[in-house]
Amino acid sequence: MQTTYINLQIMDRWTGKTAVVTGASAGIGAAICVALANAGMTVVGLARRAPLVDNLKSQLNGKGSLHSKQCDVSKLEDITAAFQWVEDTFGGTDVLVNNAGVFHQGQFTDLGDKMMSDEEIISTIDTNLKAVVFCTRRALASMKKRNFDGHIVNINSIAGHYIPFSSLFNLYPSTKHASCAFTASLLNELADFKNKIKVTSIAPGLVDTAMAEEAAKYFPTLRASDVADAVLYVVSTPPNVNINELSISPVSEKRL
Numbered sequence: 492m493q494t495t496y497i498n499l500q501i502m503d504r505w506t507g508k509t510a511v512v513t514g515a516s517a518g519i520g521a522a523i524c525v526a527l528a529n530a531g532m533t534v535v536g537l538a539r540r541a542p543l544v545d546n547l548k549s550q551l552n553g554k555g556s557l558h559s560k561q562c563d564v565s566k567l568e569d570i571t572a573a574f575q576w577v578e579d580t581f582g583g584t585d586v587l588v589n590n591a592g593v594f595h596q597g598q599f600t601d602l603g604d605k606m607m608s609d610e611e612i613i614s615t616i617d618t619n620l621k622a623v624v625f626c627t628r629r630a631l632a633s634m635k636k637r638n639f640d641g642h643i644v645n646i647n648s649i650a651g652h653y654i655p656f657s658s659l660f661n662l663y664p665s666t667k668h669a670s671c672a673f674t675a676s677l678l679n680e681l682a683d684f685k686n687k688i689k690v691t692s693i694a695p696g697l698v699d700t701a702m703a704e705e706a707a708k709y710f711p712t713l714r715a716s717d718v719a720d721a722v723l724y725v726v727s728t729p730p731n732v733n734i735n736e737l738s739i740s741p742v743s744e745k746r747l
């Protein structure tokens with residue numbers, strides 16, 4: 492079972508509340524689902540491979556619960572249906588973790604010899620950016636409807652803050668920079684409406700998951716559970732504190 496160094500007593504105000512985690516079937520999203528459920532939350536894990544989310548139940552300690560919902564977040568109709576299901580089943584979304592993401596290696600023009608397909612380009616934009624915007628809209632609508640001060644957590648990347656040197660990163664940093672800007676714009680919008688809803692962007696360095704399988708052979712990595720601990724930390728802050736931005740890297744990581 493995954494362990495955490497976060498004091499879970501400070502998570503008490505989230506006990507029984509509902510968290511939606513996108514990209515819950517593997518890697519960082521799977522670790523976040525387990526961490527939030529073991530902190531007492533009712534967690535809904537969205538993914539295309541929903542049965543993999545159900546497999547995570549063996550890691551739960553019985554405090555909270557985990558439920559899978561099949562959802563391709565690159566499809567707006569899937570997002571709308573999933574958030575409606577969460578409302579019908581659990582009453583609404585209290586915490587949203589926008590974690591789903593894709594990284595397709597290759598160049599986005601045909602100048603190089605490893606050109607991405609049009610489908611890979613669309614999938615990168617739709618999953619890493621469009622889905623973040625629309626899942627956030629649906630979650631905020633749910634919070635507004637119930638007058639609930641929830642929390643949106645966006646799993647970004649250090650590639651949302653600088654452009655890695657390899658041209659094979661293609662559009663990935665563009666989508667992560669846009670996600671970073673989206674978080675900042677959202678903070679402004681919520682502040683204008685004197686909202687107590689929180690928004691946080693978490694920017695991990697390299698994490699040992701399927702997405703970074705090749706790079707993990709050569710560079711230091713975080714564990715997915717380290718990023719899940721960062722999520723527990725930001726959501727457990729007192730109601731008057733918002734962590735806008737949190738970067739987390741393996742010790743001695745150099746810029747890629």
Ligand code: NAP
Nearest residue numbers: 514516517518519539540563564592648697698700702703
């Ligand atoms: P991963 O192991 O490849 O897992 C990706 C997750 O995203 C899977 O659960 C996958 O689920 C889901 N996903 C992808 N496309 C989806 C879609 N269209 N609809 C629904 N779910 C979708 O990757 P990871 O490393 O955990 O990455 C998670 C997040 O962390 C991403 O946003 C990534 O950019 C970010 N990140 C990763 C690293 C790293 O080094 N690994 C570093 C910084 C930031 P299904 O395939 O079942 O749908």
